[in-house]
Amino acid sequence: MKLAILSRNTKLYSTRRLVEAARDRGHSVRVLDPLRCYMRIAVDGFAMHHQGKPLSGYHAVIPRIGASVTRYGTAVLRQFELMRCYTPNPSDSILKARDKLRCHQILAAEGIALPATVFGDNPDDTSDLLAMLGPTPHVIKLNEGTQGAGVMLTEKLSASRSVIEALRGLYANFLVQEFVAEAKGADLRCFVVGDRVVAAMKRQAPKGDFRSNLHRGGSAKAVTPNPRETEVALRAARILGLGVAGVDLIRSNRGPLILEVNASPGLEGIETASGVDIAGSIIEYVANGGHRTGSRRRTASIRAA
Structure with a gap:
């Protein structure tokens, strides 16, 4: 099988392990930098090049798309999908998971339990928003943070308000959740x-x-x-x-x-x-x-x- 791995760095542990595992099982595998892929989209078909050469004949693609390149990386993955290439994680599924707010809404609607979560945009509503959540401590998370970055714990209500005001001043998207002690x-x-x-x-x-x-x-x-x-x-x-x-x-x-x-x-x-x-x-x-x-x-x- 001819496999592609979408990754910006061939030296990352996860990328190296996938390459090793594929070769050990007799598959042809190539690591492609999604930011070096570019696409032709037309009614007569879809095409993609990588560093000046056409990409074709791939049976499957494994996405290793970092948060910083989500938009372009998922567009490249979608192009592979349109070119009839199998992927275990479709582009739309990655987008659902990457957006914490959207992910929580989808899971809660299906009965999946999660910490109580609130979200709001207008600073005039901050007090009522926190009242909807309940007493502190609160966990405040950037909507697209990864590896624990952008996750804060506030012990007092005044601290929750201050952090929320600071994040809104930076035009950041965030969620506020209950702390499960x-x-x-x-x-x-x-x-x-x-x-x-x-x-x-x-x-x-x-x-x-x-x-x-x-x-x-x-x-x-x-x-x-x-x-x-x-x-x-x-x-x-x-x-x-x-x-x-x-x-x-x-x-x-x-x-x-x-x-x-x-x-x-x-x-x-x-x-x-x-x-x-x-x-x-x-x-x-x-x-x-x-x-x-x-x-x-x-x-x-x-x-x-």
Whole structure:
């Protein structure tokens, strides 16, 4: 099979692992920088070039589109889709997951539990907006932040108002959520491939912080999610139309609550914690056109792309 991986950096761990896993399984694979792809759109067909040469004959494309290039990256992915190329994560599904507000609305409408969330635009409504949410602490999140960046905890109502006023002054889009204290700074990352959670890890925030992201100094260990957590993670990915997803949830007194669904989840932290060959599971899933495959423990070493 001829595979393409949309990634801006061939040296990233996740990109290298996918290339390695594809080559180990006998597939032809090429990493394409989405910002170097350009498109011809016409009623007589769709065409795309990359660095001066035409792209054709690809059976599948795996998107690794960073938040900073979401708009153009998903346009390139959409062009691949229009050229009859399979992808486990369609462009529209990535856009749904990347927009936290839209994602929360979609999941809540389908009965997926999540922390209570409020959103508003007019500064005159801030007091009533926070009253709709309830007492502090509050978690304030940039709508398109990643890896824990743009996530703030406010202990007092006055602090919530001040942060909201500052963000509005910067014309930033943000959400305000309830703080779930019983989670104790921990969350679960469930890695979904098709109809299975192939690996999961519990991430714990470092002392003095509430964000459990590994990029923020959090620690991780492999865990086995309970049946309800597994079901919620699979449903969330399926509702958004994602074949590959990192579903983040917290354990609360009322059951698992979805924090985020990541359409381009990193592999390094969870492969290291779990020892599972997740890259291999992704490649096998894609090579089978989105049908279920088994996952294996990792045995191969990392090779440079």
